[in-house]
Amino acid sequence: MAKQLIILTIIAFLLLPFLCYSFNPENPTTNPKILVLLDDFLIKSSHSIFFNSLQSRGFKLDFKLADDNQITLQRYGNYLYDGLILFSPSIKQFGGSLNLAGVLEFVDSGRDLIVAADSSASDLIRDIATECGVEFDENADAMVIDHTSYAVSDVEGDHTLIASDEFIQSDVILGSKKIEAPVLFKGIGHTLNPANSLVNLNDFLLTFFRSRVHKARSSNKHGKSGNELFVTELSKWVFHEKGHLKAVNVRHHKVEDGAEPAMYRIKDDLEYFIEIYEWTGKSWEPYVANDVQVQFYMMSPYVLKNLSTDQKGLYFTSFKVPDIYGVFQFKVEYHRLGYTSLSLSKQIPVRPFRHNEYERFLPAAFPYYGASFSTMAGFFVFTFIYLYNK
Known part of the structure; x- marks a missing residue:
């Protein structure tokens, strides 16, 4: 002994x-x-x-x-x-x-x-x-x-x-x-x-x-x-008197629409929010860092964004849904020396445009529209001259 x-x-x-x-x-x-x-x-x-x-x-x-x-x-x-x-x-x-x-x-x-x-x-x-x-x-x-x-x-x-x-x-x-x-x-x-x-x-x-x-x-x-x-x-x-993190109130929605949708459409503008707090041994206090990221993930990350913070525990960002449809995930993988890891994911499907959601006149196609209408006008003039010219 x-x-x-x-x-x-x-x-x-x-x-x-x-x-x-x-x-x-x-x-x-x-x-x-x-x-x-x-x-x-x-x-x-x-x-x-x-x-x-x-x-x-x-x-x-x-x-x-x-x-x-x-x-x-x-x-x-x-x-x-x-x-x-x-x-x-x-x-x-x-x-x-x-x-x-x-x-x-x-x-x-x-x-x-x-x-x-x-x-x-x-x-x-x-x-x-x-x-x-x-x-x-x-x-x-x-x-x-x-x-x-x-x-x-x-x-x-x-x-x-x-x-x-x-x-x-x-x-x-x-x-x-x-x-x-x-x-x-x-x-x-x-x-x-x-x-x-x-x-x-x-x-x-x-x-x-x-x-x-x-x-x-x-x-x-x-x-x-x-x-x-x-x-x-x-x-x-x-014994977790320091370095212990938790994430709460994970949410997302379309810009200017507070309700969380069941799915997104390609090219939608969305906002993502998450709150992160650190245990001090007596209470939860806001965790402040500049290296928290979110991935919009399907097989590989299509979007990787750094989250901004209000210095009070809230992290947020906004981005446009990629022009790819399928089942995506919002993923937060946070590993920092000395802190407990955060590994969060939330699944969301992304659909293509419906048939009635496509633009009827595309600005990029205006030259083709002009060519078609000019051809029609030319044919009309040619026909009128051919029929009525002596």
């Missing part, structure tokens, strides 16, 4: 949900309930800074031993928790009704998961990570070593304590406040499946919150590592 408390490696990953629904988008939980499963209740005190940070932000933490026979995530088909923290790297089998399939179903439902792993990680923890796109080194003694970005220590040549100050460039994930000191990490090797775009992997060490850090080849010495700020901001993002 002492070994776990000293070198416990936290692997935090978030499965971003398909569309924008990772928790109830209309009535999100303002005081989320998190189930924390521990190998030993000593972890509750040794990691109290992290847990206190969550509780101070309104999270209700339910601590249980990982082998507790009373563990259950659901009751009568409804989930009892909004998130799950597994600080039990050595557990071989969960207690109660919880198992590997139950954890994966919990994540697939759009809820959040943080998993801890160290060199003693059990097959169960490894399987959970693998199913989510993270694989740990099969050799439990294979520590990550970096001979350039390491923390200076008293042990000469021991470069397993890594000091990193290269973070993902996203204020949504790590906050707008700059992390001045490097983040310390020590743990086993692991890889991220590049084919899985729905997983984000971050490494940090909770027992290093108060550690001094001096990065090799740097003259800066810090009295405290950046781990605490790093972990705090990351946990806000993992």
